[in-house]
Amino acid sequence: MSQQIPISVNVNGTLYERAVEPRLLLSDFLRHELELTGTHVGCEHGVCGACTVLLDGDAVRSCLLFAVQVDGHGLVTVEGLAPDASSDRLHPLQEAFREAHGLQCGFCTPGFLMTLVAFLEENPHPSEREIREVISGHLCRCTGYQSIVEATKIAARRSA
Amino acid sequence: MTSRRFFGERFTRNEDARLLRGLALFVDDVHLDGMLHVAFLRSDYAHARLISVDTAAARARPGVVAVYTADDLGAYWQPGPLLVAPPPIDGLVFNAATQVPLIKDKARHAGEPIAMVVAESRYVAEDALVDIVVDMDPLDAVVDLEAALEPDAPVIHEQHGTNLASHVVQQKGDYQRAHREAALIVKRRFHYDRGVAGALENRGVVAQWDARCEELTVWDTTQAPIPIRSGLARMLGLLESQVRVIAPFVGGGFGSKIMMFYPEEVLLPWAAMRLNRPLKWIEDRQENFYATTQERLQIHDAELALSEDGHILGVHDVFLHDTGAYNPYGLTIPINSQCTLLGPYDVPNYYTEFRVIFTNKTTVTPVRGAGRQHGVFVMERLLDFAAKELGIDRVEIRKRNLLSSDDFPHNHVILFQDSAPLVYDSGNYLPALEKAVDLIGYDEFVREEQPRLRAAGRHVGLGIVSYIEGTGIGPYEGARVTVEPSGQVRVATGVGTQGQGHYTVFAQVVAEVLDVDLDRIHVTTGDTREFHWGTGTFASRGVVVAGSACHEAAVAVRKKILGLASDALGVAENDLELEGGRVRVKDAPERAVDLGELAVRANPLRGAVTPGTEPGLEATAYFGPDRGSTASGVHAMIVEVDRETAMVEIKRYVVVHDSGRVINPMLVEGQIQGGVAHGIGNAFYEQLVYDDTGQLLNASFMDYLLPTATDVPRVEMAHIETPSPLNPLGVKGVGEAGAIPTGAAFAQAVEDALAEDDLEIREIPLSPNRLFEMIRDARATR
Numbered sequence: 001m002s003q004q005i006p007i008s009v010n011v012n013g014t015l016y017e018r019a020v021e022p023r024l025l026l027s028d029f030l031r032h033e034l035e036l037t038g039t040h041v042g043c044e045h046g047v048c049g050a051c052t053v054l055l056d057g058d059a060v061r062s063c064l065l066f067a068v069q070v071d072g073h074g075l076v077t078v079e080g081l082a083p084d085a086s087s088d089r090l091h092p093l094q095e096a097f098r099e100a101h102g103l104q105c106g107f108c109t110p111g112f113l114m115t116l117v118a119f120l121e122e123n124p125h126p127s128e129r130e131i132r133e134v135i136s137g138h139l140c141r142c143t144g145y146q147s148i149v150e151a152t153k154i155a156a157r158r159s160a
Numbered sequence: 161m162t163s164r165r166f167f168g169e170r171f172t173r174n175e176d177a178r179l180l181r182g183l184a185l186f187v188d189d190v191h192l193d194g195m196l197h198v199a200f201l202r203s204d205y206a207h208a209r210l211i212s213v214d215t216a217a218a219r220a221r222p223g224v225v226a227v228y229t230a231d232d233l234g235a236y237w238q239p240g241p242l243l244v245a246p247p248p249i250d251g252l253v254f255n256a257a258t259q260v261p262l263i264k265d266k267a268r269h270a271g272e273p274i275a276m277v278v279a280e281s282r283y284v285a286e287d288a289l290v291d292i293v294v295d296m297d298p299l300d301a302v303v304d305l306e307a308a309l310e311p312d313a314p315v316i317h318e319q320h321g322t323n324l325a326s327h328v329v330q331q332k333g334d335y336q337r338a339h340r341e342a343a344l345i346v347k348r349r350f351h352y353d354r355g356v357a358g359a360l361e362n363r364g365v366v367a368q369w370d371a372r373c374e375e376l377t378v379w380d381t382t383q384a385p386i387p388i389r390s391g392l393a394r395m396l397g398l399l400e401s402q403v404r405v406i407a408p409f410v411g412g413g414f415g416s417k418i419m420m421f422y423p424e425e426v427l428l429p430w431a432a433m434r435l436n437r438p439l440k441w442i443e444d445r446q447e448n449f450y451a452t453t454q455e456r457l458q459i460h461d462a463e464l465a466l467s468e469d470g471h472i473l474g475v476h477d478v479f480l481h482d483t484g485a486y487n488p489y490g491l492t493i494p495i496n497s498q499c500t501l502l503g504p505y506d507v508p509n510y511y512t513e514f515r516v517i518f519t520n521k522t523t524v525t526p527v528r529g530a531g532r533q534h535g536v537f538v539m540e541r542l543l544d545f546a547a548k549e550l551g552i553d554r555v556e557i558r559k560r561n562l563l564s565s566d567d568f569p570h571n572h573v574i575l576f577q578d579s580a581p582l583v584y585d586s587g588n589y590l591p592a593l594e595k596a597v598d599l600i601g602y603d604e605f606v607r608e609e610q611p612r613l614r615a616a617g618r619h620v621g622l623g624i625v626s627y628i629e630g631t632g633i634g635p636y637e638g639a640r641v642t643v644e645p646s647g648q649v650r651v652a653t654g655v656g657t658q659g660q661g662h663y664t665v666f667a668q669v670v671a672e673v674l675d676v677d678l679d680r681i682h683v684t685t686g687d688t689r690e691f692h693w694g695t696g697t698f699a700s701r702g703v704v705v706a707g708s709a710c711h712e713a714a715v716a717v718r719k720k721i722l723g724l725a726s727d728a729l730g731v732a733e734n735d736l737e738l739e740g741g742r743v744r745v746k747d748a749p750e751r752a753v754d755l756g757e758l759a760v761r762a763n764p765l766r767g768a769v770t771p772g773t774e775p776g777l778e779a780t781a782y783f784g785p786d787r788g789s790t791a792s793g794v795h796a797m798i799v800e801v802d803r804e805t806a807m808v809e810i811k812r813y814v815v816v817h818d819s820g821r822v823i824n825p826m827l828v829e830g831q832i833q834g835g836v837a838h839g840i841g842n843a844f845y846e847q848l849v850y851d852d853t854g855q856l857l858n859a860s861f862m863d864y865l866l867p868t869a870t871d872v873p874r875v876e877m878a879h880i881e882t883p884s885p886l887n888p889l890g891v892k893g894v895g896e897a898g899a900i901p902t903g904a905a906f907a908q909a910v911e912d913a914l915a916e917d918d919l920e921i922r923e924i925p926l927s928p929n930r931l932f933e934m935i936r937d938a939r940a941t942r
Binding site for chain 1: 176177179180182183184185188191282358360410659660661829837861870871874
């Protein structure tokens, strides 16, 4: 039960070495072991997307992974998006979300941001259809999605 | 009031940077030294007698600190409070039965908590749940509303001897006369089924008892921190000053988080004091489907009496309302249904009767719309059917019945949820309808586009419906506005916030009075240490009631500012103006004094003052309207139905709404777009499916579908601003509006698209499956 596996993970550029139970979810590891609580947990069955993080650059659901599976890998969480943690500057996508009112309660927002960051990296000039398709893997109860679509368009336009 | 404009502008939100960086504090983000974790064992049965609970093995598991059952609670075990007393209506029957912390004698819905495990981690706490041995004797479940009232039905609350929770009749005029005089009676049965609130953040509670300071701190995902504080103090025998409840950033509420007290809110603080350790419980999604309150099953038998030319003579409506296992929220929802049914129409005669039924399902309390959907659905569908029978255009029949702008205030006589008579304060219904007709291109669609597309074999339809929403009800909220020596302004109010943008809109309200930059106005909501009178965020009332309190407090502070500045500058108050955080002389703007400096003067450390002087540039004000303000609007949509798969695509969605004066159009539009998405979910995707043993069959986001970005279109909006005379800001609520008429518009549009099938939609939610059945049945009967 209390078997502990040593793991070493780079999160937002910082190397963390910890010993964890094999059953510990990556989402719980990030939130409760590393206290990176910006990654949110909305369903724990991979549907809502709130817990999305970047694993070696790919958007993945941290509630569907165990912490031990990311041993030796690199993660980026929402806390790692803004260029400088100590300043007020935001990542262009975060800035666009603020401008377009792409968030209300803000609980689902980190997941949307992480998916969209990876998506825009791959597809810098998406159509509205493509944006809607990619975020249809995320749930938001507040915004009705339109403002998230607008924010994504703004960010894409600016990176052009 | 000031030289700059803070109202009507699209200011971005003060709270966003923290949320976007992942730095905002939600309840599950609270980490405390020595914190233990809680999990609940919940009943698998919807209705079962509890015979025994054996927790010995669970207690013995390493890492488990405590296991509690109802017996361990002693005198602390009490049913929750009745939150809303029934209005004083003659002949009203009300049988109260409120939720209990842990079940003692029997389970009344699946998911009701039986035992509470406290352990070193959530993982261990959940391990220990399977160690608990429970013996239960299952009983027949009450699920169907009509069967619940049969003489041989099992009874959920034995003390009442019936599953009838309430019976209410309200009347206006004389419906029987209207019935006799009518040229046409349209009579139908309507169903509106259950869904979840679906906040992305599940509920959670963290409780910490500081034994040295004798202070309890509770972080709670509640929409109503102050009532939680007051209730906990009473239950735990503490002074209110010893209990601090913080609703930090809350990840959506939609009504389900204003329910009080959830068992977990009662149990964690008690156990934290007992164990002298901080405790955390975070609901998981599956628990949320069982343990967090839901809404919406009603069955209406309604009839509309009309004259030959389509004028409404009267409405007769008798309905059943499902309250689930308990009824802590009184009659709020069914009374909202009664009152909202009348809509923006002149209805001289109204007979409305309902029965509230206990069932073995999760408890029902308000969820975004709170019963209003049902009323709108019934009335709008009846009008659609009447228009068809009378051969009158559906927009025309509505126009003929709308109240005119001269009809206000309009007294509908029956009592609203706040126990005050249902009086509409103001409205401008015809222009809203005409605007929606124009924006959706109704005439062109009906005349040209639809026939053209139909000829091409496509099934397109249009829906257009009107609604009103009683918003901004009392009793009251308060706010304190303080100018600090730095010149920054603090605003504190008691309501909780769940994404509405209160940090920004309350700052705008204060800035409009004091002319201080928004980034220098710091709003606190939802912390009882900062402000400790108030009720909560519900019924689309945040800006109306708390916003008005912010305004009144700011006006009082402005008065103090001008008084002090007049002394300081030696100029009469009338010759001064506030601008950019300073007070200056109108004719000589270089003569000015900072608000910060005035704040320092307002709190002298030495010297004499005039007796009666209050220190500080600070004021507290309360606002309590004598009744709610009535918002209104029109939704119109165009859909295309794939007749083979029964999938519905929403091609366009138009909302014309009137929520009085608009303080921040960006936030208002966000509320509407989000509300419409919720309404679309209710209309076509979301339905809680219970079997006849009371088991919920789709308790996950895999099986219960929230709409996604490919299901929700861009909502095209237009604002009409008819100020409310009931508050100083002229505002009306907007939080629920988007979700209220969606089902009615959707049903009309889909029915219109399937005109050749000649089917009638009298139920919500639809789904591709259900619609497929309806199309098939319609074909079979032809």
